[in-house]
Amino acid sequence: MEFGPHLILAILEGLVQASVLTLTALGLSLVFGVMRVVNVAHGEFFMLGAVFAYGVASSIGGAPVVGFVAALIIAPLLVGVLAVAADWLILRRLDHDPERTIVATIGMLYVIQQVTLMTYGPDAHPVAPPFNQRIAIPWFEFTGKGLEFYFPWGLSTTSYKLFVVAAAIVAGLGVWLLMARSRLGLILRATQLDRETALAFGIPVARVYALTFGFGAALAALGAVLVVPIQQAHYLMGGDPLLLSFIVVIIGGLGSLRGTVLAAVLIGMSNGIISVFFSPTLAKILATLLVAMVLVYRPQGLFGKKPA
């Protein structure tokens, strides 16, 4: 492909990746920010979102749009409830101790993955997109007659991919409104700032923690529901999102939502663009290098705050 159309295609692919990554990483960042828990099972909640989406969509049947909308609501909710239960049953009993919860969430990772394998099976299943029109994108060139528009070969996206980007922006704004403007957000931020003082002021910290863990997992599941009509639900799909989310959260700054969003867009876009022009392996190498650089020269991340 020529350079111009090639670049546009790379940006479009990167945008879709960045959108899903933003939601997933926001969930991880929120859980870490508020609870100081490094949730290694986060990728599995992502996977569960996709698997539940397949379950909901295939059991409802009918038009794809009905199944998809149902999945969009039910799957994150189910995953959220599961995560709340996991916090209540496991993490709370460890007093949310940062080190022991790492081990506990690794255990959760295996339990979730193996239970999915035993029930859902090892196959990948697609969810039908609610709509999916191919959209050819015009490009221009200067010829003897002046500016001319044409449709380059292969330069296209689909309406559904654009929808994923839009949906991620809306969901991201929703999270920001919740954190910055609502009473619940105030409580979350208070707990994040100082757990003891929040407790002294009558905030039910244990319940806030459970809620946060559930909300973080639901965000990952939401990202998965959006991506599952493009990719497919598979029991091993949680690995990549987990790694990328960690990279994003470290670069963006632990617990900083603004940093997380910015880093997700940066990593998602650069991943897309570098993958298209060079190779996906190089994209991963560069992202990892960036993490190393951030850790050495700016350990709190781009937007990380020093805890009080």
Added chain:
Amino acid sequence: MVSKKSNSNPANRRSVLKGMAAIGAASALPGFVPFAEAGTNEPIKIGFQVHRTGIGAAYGRWYDRTTKAAVKVINDAGGINGRPVEIIAEDDGTDPKRGAEVVEKFATLHKADIAFGTLFSHVVIGSAPRAGELKIPYFVVSEGHHVASGMLNRWTLQPGITDVKSQVQAMAPFVAANLGKKVTMIFPDFAFGHDHRDYFSAAIEKQGGNVIAKIAIPPTETSFTKYFAKIPRDTEVIYHVMVGPAVLTFVKEMGEFFGPSRPEIFGFIDSLEAVDLKTPGLEFLEGTYFWEGYNRYAQPDQSDVDRFYRAAVGIDNNGASVSDPKDVSTAAHMWGCWETLYVIKAGMEAAGYRGPKDRAALVEAVEAMTTMAEGREHPQGDKLFNGKTHQVFGHQNISRFEGGKLVRVHRTSIEDTLYPDEVDYTKMSF
């Protein structure tokens, strides 16, 4: 925001790093494996290395069903040398390291007579050296050229499925004559895909064509548009072969990329094995061509043998499970398990096989085989076995995508698939 990098609460960063290290450590743990107890010595025990999980799972499920079906037919007819056949299946997770461990378990723990059934080439390459050390016959059903290339050992044989080199060599004349001469290849980035890349490139050049771009994709990849952007504009034919859980996404995104102006497309059915061809998004494949080792759809000239084989394995005329039409089989490959088991049966009977001390005699008996006639033992067609290279040769099918089905348009001769020997395993010691 704080710009000082000291006092930045190292505990938090450290805990994140610990988490990442822990992921790495945890992923190195072996999967959960139940230890089966060793049974009596009476039945002939065949250790079945099956891809129950991992990227080969869809193939594994159908290799399992085909194997069970063949063993039932064999046992109903009196077994091998009057002894029943017992299958000891172990999951290898489609992982080479685990594969070698599974072979070892067959030899030492289960006291299996032979090992059998591996498909994915990296697992075969990882397991075969262990089989050679343990001196256990290892019958693979893999398609990889690694057996005939001489890379493995005397204990590893592929008598029930043809290899990639012979397949692509037989496809190249059809592609060059009917579809075009400038080819872009898209293939998975591991041994199996490299076989396609190397041998098809060579074969198409002999036909006066050439491969103008080679696009390798990691088999665990989940999104593909970024790779399609590398397809040169002057491509006449796309040659695609893909494996792994994301094959459907691969083909769909290819359709979305090309839109209304696709080049000619020739694919190995691997790209859509176990996938329903009527899935929305695959309509663009109408009029494209596929290699099939075995025709997924019953053809108009269906033979009695094909009817018998489909009924025994439990697939209908569309190549899907009779109990669930959405459960589509890996028809183009799984017949290899059926035929391999019959070769093992014939080999054991010729060698008068009684127990593990006759393992070398079994290998020699199989090496002595040449022609195999079409029939219930070989439903895919007649075969020619090369004892020196441990590789079987057979007919290949080219099918056209018509109305969501695959209709055979060409069947190659066995001669089309032959190439000079690259090894003589019979000269190696046991």
